[in-house]
Amino acid sequence: MQQIIVNGPSKLKGTVKIEGAKNAALPILAATLLASSGEVNLTNIPPLSDVITMTKMLRALGANVNFDEDNEVLTVDSSKGTLTTAPEDLVDKMRASIVVLGPLLARNKEAHVAMPGGCAIGSRPIDLHIKGLEAMGAEFQQNGGFIDAKTEGLKGTNIYLDFPSVGATQNIMMAAVLAEGETVIDNAAREPEIVDLANVLSKMGSDISGAGTNTIRIRGVKSLHGCEHSIMQDRIEAGTFMVAAAVTNGDIMIKDAIEAHNRPLISKLREMGVKIIESDEGIRVVGTDHLQPVDVKTLPHPGFPTDMQAQMTLVQLLSLGTTVMTETVFENRFMHFPEFGKMKADYKIEGNSVIMFGPAQLTGAKVSATDLRAAAALVLAGIVAEGETRVSNLQYLDRGYYHFTEKLRNLGANIRRVSIDKDGRENLVLHTVSSINKLA
Numbered sequence: 001m002q003q004i005i006v007n008g009p010s011k012l013k014g015t016v017k018i019e020g021a022k023n024a025a026l027p028i029l030a031a032t033l034l035a036s037s038g039e040v041n042l043t044n045i046p047p048l049s050d051v052i053t054m055t056k057m058l059r060a061l062g063a064n065v066n067f068d069e070d071n072e073v074l075t076v077d078s079s080k081g082t083l084t085t086a087p088e089d090l091v092d093k094m095r096a097s098i099v100v101l102g103p104l105l106a107r108n109k110e111a112h113v114a115m116p117g118g119c120a121i122g123s124r125p126i127d128l129h130i131k132g133l134e135a136m137g138a139e140f141q142q143n144g145g146f147i148d149a150k151t152e153g154l155k156g157t158n159i160y161l162d163f164p165s166v167g168a169t170q171n172i173m174m175a176a177v178l179a180e181g182e183t184v185i186d187n188a189a190r191e192p193e194i195v196d197l198a199n200v201l202s203k204m205g206s207d208i209s210g211a212g213t214n215t216i217r218i219r220g221v222k223s224l225h226g227c228e229h230s231i232m233q234d235r236i237e238a239g240t241f242m243v244a245a246a247v248t249n250g251d252i253m254i255k256d257a258i259e260a261h262n263r264p265l266i267s268k269l270r271e272m273g274v275k276i277i278e279s280d281e282g283i284r285v286v287g288t289d290h291l292q293p294v295d296v297k298t299l300p301h302p303g304f305p306t307d308m309q310a311q312m313t314l315v316q317l318l319s320l321g322t323t324v325m326t327e328t329v330f331e332n333r334f335m336h337f338p339e340f341g342k343m344k345a346d347y348k349i350e351g352n353s354v355i356m357f358g359p360a361q362l363t364g365a366k367v368s369a370t371d372l373r374a375a376a377a378l379v380l381a382g383i384v385a386e387g388e389t390r391v392s393n394l395q396y397l398d399r400g401y402y403h404f405t406e407k408l409r410n411l412g413a414n415i416r417r418v419s420i421d422k423d424g425r426e427n428l429v430l431h432t433v434s435s436i437n438k439l440a
């Protein structure tokens, strides 16, 4: 078992470098299955456990995947064709693997993908993915734990999404690029990761416009080819370090952070009295010891991101008054609260809102991560809290944060990651993930 041990409180100061975005890398890796000639060469790939699961998925589907460690380039070659069945054990490990459905169907006219289960943060159905693909001429059957999809040929059409689902938008985009005629997705997701995917698909030869707005138009082409692309920076990792500065009254320069990707967070932090200074180097975040209370509601982009909700609730808890966080995207994303409670946070959950009575005087405790962003929020809470905090269930953290402990230690946190053997002895863990190739 591994744990992160933090002794707080400390003020974080210094510069931090952000990795490529998990949520851009995963659909872009799925998109590589669409190239029937050439290689897709990707840089700025984050070495995260989810990315490793996706590279395993690509290999299981017949793609040739290589990582050049010297130049940090991940190459995917699907030119020899792909298989059509996405293995259950990999889909089970990671919900995001559902985004191979669109590319497989477009490339092979059939796809068999294990039904992704719900996960801790919500039931996460895929009805919108299926409705969109059905409108394009795909037929679906549920067979045991698998969804079997086939088509005589996908045809472009007008699709209105009841909700701007990120995954459904991505699956429909990747199906539409090889479909006959034009597909128009209305009420499409507008997240920056959708734009990054559209950029890659365009470089591969697709005809796409409107990504980043709520109407995306795609004219199908006959075939796609390889390309080169650098994955966009992880706005959620950047946002997490902005919160790290805010909650520790610290001063952190987040190198190359993109203001336009984090506007809702920046605006809320400014309202709370945190200084945010943009420069050519990146975004500098300077905390305050008088955090003003603000209420926050999560929404699809360009609203406040649900993936920053757990971290933001820590800032709210530390503010000088009562605040409310309302979660509208996922139905079960307050699981970190009982853990904050162990650290003496005072709160009350009412439906999809949590009311927080600040300012919290957090004290160290043994806590357990319940999902990816909860894991990050609990580690940051440990840095703020008086005394020792131990965070377990780190497999969630490793899905989305690379070298989190090391980065926080470099900023001045008293933090270490240990592996605890059966006799209770602690051994320092220096690197969580070192190379995509070693683990793939």
Ligand SMILES: CC(=O)N[C@H]1[C@@H](OP(=O)(O)OP(=O)(O)OC[C@H]2O[C@@H](n3ccc(=O)[nH]c3=O)[C@H](O)[C@@H]2O)O[C@H](CO)[C@@H](O)[C@@H]1O
Pocket: 022, 023, 024, 026, 096, 122, 123, 124, 125, 126, 127, 128, 129, 130, 163, 164, 165, 166, 167, 168, 189, 193, 300, 306, 307, 329, 330, 331
């Ligand atoms: C790998 C990746 O990029 N993950 C992100 C992606 O997840 P993901 O693509 O799964 O998120 P969606 O936007 O699809 O889901 C948002 C909401 O819509 C619901 N829904 C979705 C599809 C569907 O067919 N039916 C349906 O009801 C979901 O249950 C959820 O309540 O966007 C989420 C919302 O910004 C982020 O939190 C995730 O980090």
Ligand SMILES: C=C(OP(=O)(O)O)C(=O)O
Pocket: 023, 095, 096, 121, 307, 372, 373, 400
């Ligand atoms: C919920 C998240 O990711 P996923 O959709 O991969 O579970 C996240 O990145 O916070």
